[in-house]
Amino acid sequence: MNSRFKRICVFCGSSPGKNPSYQLAAIQLAKQLVERNIDLVYGGGSIGLMGSISQAVYDGGRHSDSQDTYAKRGENDGVQVGLLNVDGYYNSLLSFIDKAVDEGFITPAARHIIVSAQTAQDLMSKLEEYTAQHCGVAPKLSWEMEQQLVHTAKSDISR
Numbered sequence: 001m002n003s004r005f006k007r008i009c010v011f012c013g014s015s016p017g018k019n020p021s022y023q024l025a026a027i028q029l030a031k032q033l034v035e036r037n038i039d040l041v042y043g044g045g046s047i048g049l050m051g052s053i054s055q056a057v058y059d060g061g062r063h064s065d066s067q068d069t070y071a072k073r074g075e076n077d078g079v080q081v082g083l084l085n086v087d088g089y090y091n092s093l094l095s096f097i098d099k100a101v102d103e104g105f106i107t108p109a110a111r112h113i114i115v116s117a118q119t120a121q122d123l124m125s126k127l128e129e130y131t132a133q134h135c136g137v138a139p140k141l142s143w144e145m146e147q148q149l150v151h152t153a154k155s156d157i158s159r
Contacts, residue, residue: 003036004128007065008082010042012049025086026053028120034060036124041065082127083116090116109133 016023026049033040040057042064043050054064083090094116100106112133117123 001036003038003124005036005038007039007041007063008033008127010040010050010053012053014045014048014050016048016052019087021086022049022089023052025084025120027056029053029084029123030056030060032120032124033057034062036128037062039063039065079113080127080130080132081114082123083114084120084123085116085118087118 010029012026013022030040030053034057039062040054042054045051046054057064083094085091085094094114097106097111097114101108101111115123115126115130117126
């Protein structure tokens, strides 16, 4: 099965956690990536859940690479965030994000980039079916540009 994704970035723990279902979910996610011919971009860890998923992807014949390689190339447009919500692990985070939307701190469009599911297969399906609606989710201004604008504004004020 081919995917619309060439690669997916995954971050998870450098320890296996106390609940064996986390390890199982990491392996299931790796299998989904392999089945869909998706390469792994990850934080670079070789132990814990991160090590398990990277090893399983590698063993399945797919490529894995450190995430900062892609960030340096600027290959992070069209961002989607998928949370593998094993045993409700991310429920509190999702509630917090929803509250931030309700209170006007996060736009509904920014919230839309986050999808979650309880199983690797459901998460991959949701990510595959995802339709972007996040124009202007994050500001395009870089830190350096912002500092230049502040400096220019201060210069204008002092004149």
